[in-house]
Amino acid sequence: MIKFNINDTPVEAEPGWTVLETARHYGIEIPTLCYHEAVMASGACRLCMVELRDGEWSKLVASCIYPVAQGINVYTESESIDNVRRWIFEMLLAEVPASPEIRDMARRYGVESTRFAIKNPYEDCIVCGLCARACEEIVGLAAISVMSRGVHKKIGSPFSKPTEVCVACGCCVTICPTGAMRRLIESVRETPEVTLTPLAV
Ligand code: SF4
Ligand code: SF4
Ligand code: FES
Structure with a gap:
């Protein structure tokens, strides 16, 4: 088993699992759009970003395609994650303004408006594939x-x-x-x- 931490809590994963699969196994919520466990992950929407930290060093990765590794420290909630999720939701609200599902999801994460220009008010497909x-x-x-x-x-x-x-x-x-x-x-x-x-x- 591969041992690492999510939100400072020790977790274990099977070799080959992704960070998202492990988080879901432990009931930790990470929002996703282009991911479904029944098909290959594509990493298209980037909504599932989490933060990896090692001391002063940190980086954001898409959890649905990031493989687990021994000893990594993953955070699903942080200021950086909040910022990137807000940015992605604002982009989505501008890209697919005709999708009530996206509006509802964005609202659940506290995003109700967008700073970006709406090009097509009838668009509802994010082309996630x-x-x-x-x-x-x-x-x-x-x-x-x-x-x-x-x-x-x-x-x-x-x-x-x-x-x-x-x-x-x-x-x-x-x-x-x-x-x-x-x-x-x-x-x-x-x-x-x-x-x-x-x-x-
Ligand atoms: S119709 Fe568009 S948003 Fe829906 S699954 Fe297909 S590509 Fe994604
Ligand atoms: S395109 Fe047709 S065959 Fe393919 S999943 Fe949709 S309904 Fe089914
Ligand atoms: S859920 Fe879309 S990139 Fe991970």
């Missing part, structure tokens, strides 16, 4: 994927055309942290009247 990874890794299909790069990145079906690959299982809808997939899925299916039956993931 969780839905596409779920479709590929859980369902075994690749009906949707992250397309384009940079500011043009978006989720969709190949060539933005209706696809017969989608079996309307609802896995992507269930796993989407912002609620965006609920709306997008209708355009992915050729027969949008199909009723989705979300999987318990």
Whole structure:
């Protein structure tokens, strides 16, 4: 077992666990968006940042992709963490103003407004790719994927055309942290009247 500390409390983890997995094992809360235990972590949203400290030295890392190591000191609450979470939530409020899920989550962490400019008041997708990874890794299909790069990145079906690959299982809808997939899925299916039956993931 690997022994280290979270918030000054000794914890033990299996080799290969991440800091987030260990924190969750011990019931320590770390907010996440692009992470789900059923699919590979991508480290896309950075909301799960924690602080590593060693004496005067410290750095922030994404806990969902940071592997545990013997003797490290991890903090899930600190001034630096508060600042980075506030900054990320403000960015999210500006990027996906049409997501009530993100607004609720930000509010739970004390963030109700943003200093950043809102570009698209209808946007609700953070392009975290969780839905596409779920479709590929859980369902075994690749009906949707992250397309384009940079500011043009978006989720969709190949060539933005209706696809017969989608079996309307609802896995992507269930796993989407912002609620965006609920709306997008209708355009992915050729027969949008199909009723989705979300999987318990
Ligand atoms: S639809 Fe949801 S899960 Fe998919 S990329 Fe957008 S926010 Fe992430
Ligand atoms: S509903 Fe379609 S796109 Fe979504 S996970 Fe299932 S097969 Fe993939
Ligand atoms: S939850 Fe870790 S980077 Fe998104």
